[in-house]
Amino acid sequence: MTKQIEEAAKAIKNASHAIAFTGAGISAESGIPPFRGKGGIWNTYDPIVLDLDYFFSHYTKSWKAIKSIFYDFLEDKHPNAAHIILAEWEKQSILKGIITQNIDNLHQDAGSLNVIEFHGNAQRLICADCAHIFEVRDWVFTELAPYCPNCGGRLKPDFVFFGEAIPEQAYRKAYEASTTCDLMIIIGASGEVSPANKMPQIAKNNHSAILEINPDSTLYTNQITTISIKGSASEVLSEINRLLNIEANK
Ligand code: NAD
Ligand code: ZN
Numbered sequence: 665m666t667k668q669i670e671e672a673a674k675a676i677k678n679a680s681h682a683i684a685f686t687g688a689g690i691s692a693e694s695g696i697p698p699f700r701g702k703g704g705i706w707n708t709y710d711p712i713v714l715d716l717d718y719f720f721s722h723y724t725k726s727w728k729a730i731k732s733i734f735y736d737f738l739e740d741k742h743p744n745a746a747h748i749i750l751a752e753w754e755k756q757s758i759l760k761g762i763i764t765q766n767i768d769n770l771h772q773d774a775g776s777l778n779v780i781e782f783h784g785n786a787q788r789l790i791c792a793d794c795a796h797i798f799e800v801r802d803w804v805f806t807e808l809a810p811y812c813p814n815c816g817g818r819l820k821p822d823f824v825f826f827g828e829a830i831p832e833q834a835y836r837k838a839y840e841a842s843t844t845c846d847l848m849i850i851i852g853a854s855g856e857v858s859p860a861n862k863m864p865q866i867a868k869n870n871h872s873a874i875l876e877i878n879p880d881s882t883l884y885t886n887q888i889t890t891i892s893i894k895g896s897a898s899e900v901l902s903e904i905n906r907l908l909n910i911e912a913n914k
Contacts (some may be wrong), residue, residue: 668893669900672875675756675891679847680872683752684762685863689878693744696737696768709733712789716827720792721858723818727809734767734773734786734821735805743774746851746897747901749905751775758908760845762836765853765860767823780837782830782860784823793817828860842866850876851897855883864888877901
């Protein structure tokens with residue numbers, strides 16, 4: 665692994681437009697399990713509550729599950745070393761930005777500024793009737809399903825449900841970032857979630873190098889990757905960061 669870490673540090677140092685593409689795996693070490701696989705959220709809950717039609721036709725019941733999955737649970741989760749290092753790299757202009765599939769706000773909590781939220785963000789609630797957006801941090805949840813204080817309409821978490829389109833602006837920005845980067849760092853993404861999974865391929869088609877960090881093989885591994893490092897996000901990024909710091913202090 666040491667040789668790959670060295671190669672990764674070199675690729676990051678030499679890139680003029682590096683971006684990160686992150687999935688649920690980067691938040692695993694913050695205690696948020698991915699949806700699928702071992703310990704996955706969908707082993708405990710039925711994903712139907714995130715189906716748009718089901719959600720609106722079973723509003724109270726769906727909110728009960730959504731509240732315990734996304735709000736009671738996410739409340740006390742904090743960025744881990746991987747989120748923090750990416751935020752530092754942005755400040756140091758090593759990284760231009762992040763395309764994330766995550767909805768947990770942990771990149772922003774860590775201090776990252778240029779975050780493209782491909783699937784929205786659980787920290788916002790949007791009214792289905794008047795489109796007003798409420799910040800969850802200003803919100804007091806009760807045991808009851810929430811309704812809009814402005815118009816009484818139903819409130820939906822402002823993240824992408826099954827059967828819902830990707831927010832247009834996020835898609836456009838992600839596409840643009842993927843066509844202009846010369847290095848994409850894929851961290852903790854399986855490549856199974858469409859259309860987000862297309863972004864690394866778009867980057868590759870535009871001659872970007874692809875660095876992958878994941879403890880497991882994915883649909884990207886050895887298909888489009890230039891360097892693929894098997895390991896957890898925080899461990900691998902900490903190692904790379906250590907080498908970059910040694911280099912910077914020479
Ligand atoms: P995913 O594509 O996000 O895959 C998760 C990947 O993370 C897997 O390949 C797994 O091997 C890898 N992984 C696990 N632990 C890791 C670690 N410590 N370091 C690095 N990688 C690690 O797939 P999913 O979980 O099925 O998610 C589906 C969609 O839902 C995605 O868009 C995802 O971002 C979103 N989701 C978001 C959150 C969140 O906001 N934290 C949580 C669950 C799912
Ligand atoms: Zn409203």
